[in-house]
Amino acid sequence: MGKRIGLIAGNGQFPIIFTKAARKEGYEVIAVAHIGETEPSLENYVNEIEWIRVGQLGRLIKFFKKKNIKELVFVGGIKKKKLFSNIFPDLKALTLLARLRHKHDDAALRAVADELEREGFIVCPSTLFVPSLLAEEGCLTNRKPTKEEKKDIEFGWQMAKAIGKLDIGQCVVVKRQVVVAVExxxxxxxxxxRGGRLAKEGAVVVKVSKPNQDLRFDVPAVGKGTIETMMHVKAKVLAIEAKRTLIFDKERMVSLANEADISIVSLKKS
Amino acid sequence: MGKRIGLIAGNGQFPIIFTKAARKEGYEVIAVAHIGETEPSLENYVNEIEWIRVGQLGRLIKFFKKKNIKELVFVGGIKKKKLFSNIFPDLKALTLLARLRHKHDDAALRAVADELEREGFIVCPSTLFVPSLLAEEGCLTNRKPTKEEKKDIEFGWQMAKAIGKLDIGQCVVVKRQVVVAVExxxxxxxxxxRGGRLAKEGAVVVKVSKPNQDLRFDVPAVGKGTIETMMHVKAKVLAIEAKRTLIFDKERMVSLANEADISIVSLKKS
Structure with missing residues (x-):
């Protein structure tokens, strides 16, 4: 039997990108996908797929055991708003939830990962086969941030890190050193x-990893869609964290930003 | 000449409430009101009024000096989103803005207050004549928070204080110990x-003063409208800070909350 990996697939394009990369490395990809979250066309890329509802943890474990999977990855998020509806926790998930003191995002994911490791699985980073998707340091666009925008990046960075430390979110929108919107x-x-509309033109968007980011899941990600949203509200700068942010569709994202005269900067700060 | 006080009027009903209370105490109220922000009917309550645009600080100072005003109060906010449009800073205001390192809300207000004090004015707390509007400790409604909601209040309180310390905002919406929305x-x-919609039913709203709150301005305030908004999204609990929150329209607010089976709790925590 060849190399096999278990894919716990969330939403967005990342599960498909991951699958292509893993198969290129010679891996079979056995997926558990979430109804209403995961892109249905993932079926066309993986070797096997099982569809479950968000929260069916017991079923997920049973499936991967039956398939003799040892290594698992979480790829693609589950929309957090789903956590308040459309969730069908089975007994396993309920027991886990009951043990959680704070039902924070990361705490919950970490608890699920820990539970999976107790069951004998190894949870690998989602960036395993796709290190090339991690943002390199530097300015990616023709347009560089202005002096005033650099101040906003600096200020927004501190704020976003503080928000991340509270495990609230990863993104802030800033203008003239005022936090206009918090994710x-x-x-x-x-x-x-929201932030772009309130700031009128020229907002600065800062998206960073949490200070205690577990790179096994919920790595910050940006893509062409991020720039489209920014264009919509005439935001001017996107600042991301080098080596800790995934960029999807990089070429199209950067060329779109260049057309729209938007700056994308990837920074490394302690 | 009798006692006179200078009113720097923002939006909402607070300037009118303040004016009535001050006149009852025998004060003449001389107001500077902001075009597009201040309720036009304020004219009917004050002794004199001067309409300016947001940012005309030099003009404000000149007016109060001409009127021989010594004591000033800031009453009612300027919608923060206005800070990015409709602002017409005069030379005085521009000089001030240029000196500010961070253009945070509070920092900006404090700088304006400091400037006014340098000009010889005394800036008094907006609660001067209306201590009765400050929330007393206790549960104000028939409905008390459930045990689970109390956990959310405790958690939301910590989060709101942390957000306030960053000078970002004063309010968070929480459910099951997840921060659903940050102001x-x-x-x-x-x-x-936003938070209520994302949480579906049963959100807990926590609104507190900032740890470094300057009670001269921007005291957290709630009223009937707050409960109406909560009803709209089926939120269940409003937690506020005793002695540091203004309640407008208290009777109508509480009776509306009782009708809608909403809890309002006013807490004192260090």
Whole structure:
């Protein structure tokens, strides 16, 4: 039997990108996908797929054991707003939830990962086969941030890190050293829309990893869609964290930003 | 000449409430009101009024000096989103803005207050004549928070204080110990709407003063409108800070909450 990996697939394009990369490395990909979250076309890329509802942890474990999977990855998020509806926790998940003191995002994911490791699985980083998707340091666009925007990046970075430390969210929208919008459960696109509208033109978007980020899941990600949202509200700068942010569709994202005269900067700060 | 006080009027009903209370105490109220922000009917309550645009600080100073005003109060906010549009800073205001390192809300207000004091004015707390509007400790409604909601209040309190310490905002919406929405520039009502919608039913709203709150301005305030917004999204609990929150329209607010089976709790925590 060849190399096999278990894919716990969330939403977005990342599960498909991951699958292509893993198969290129010679891995078979056995997926558990979430109804209403995971892109249905993932079926066309993986070797096997099982569809479950969000929260069916017992079923997920049973499936991967039956398939003799040892290594697992979480790829793609589950929309946090789903946590308040459309969730069908089975007994296993309920027991886990009951043990959680804070039902924070990361705490919950970490608890699930720990539970899986107790069951004998190894949870690997989602960036395993796709290190090339991690943002390199530097300015990716033709347009560089202005002096004033650099101040906003610096200020927004501190704020986003503080918000991340509280395990609330990863993204803030800033203008003239005022935090215009903070991301919580609504997600990055909504935050950019709200912040961009309130700031009128020229907002600066900062998206960073949490200080205690577990790179096994919920790595910050940006893509073409991020720039489209920014264009919509005339935001001007996207600042991300080098080596800790996934960029999907990099070429198209950067060329779109260049067309729209938007700056994308990837920074490394302690 | 009798006792006179200078009123720097922002939006909402607070300037009118303040004026009535001050005149009852025998004060003449001389107001500077902000076009597009201040309720036009304030004219009917004050002794004199001067309408300016947001940012005309030099003009404000000149007016109060001409009127021989010594004591000033800031009453009612300027919608923070206005800070990015409709602002017409005069030379005085521009000089001030240029000196500010961070253009945070509080920092900006404090700088304006400091400037006014340098000009010889005394800036008094906005609660001067209305101590009765400050929330007393206790549960104000028939409905008491459940055990689970108490956990959310405890958790939300810590989060809101942390957000306040960063000078971002004063309000968070929480459910099952997850921060669903954080207030920044959009204001409390928008935050409740967003958080309440994402949480589905049963959200807990926590609104507190900032750890470094300067009670001269921007004291947290709630009223009937807060409860109406909560009803709209089926939120269940409003937690506020005793002695550091203004309640407008208290009777109507509490009776509305009772009708809607909403809890209002006013707490004192260090």
């Amino acid at each position: 919580a459960v609504e997600g990055t696109d909504e935050t950019i829309k | 920044a520039v959009e204001g409390t009502d928008e935050t409740i709407k």
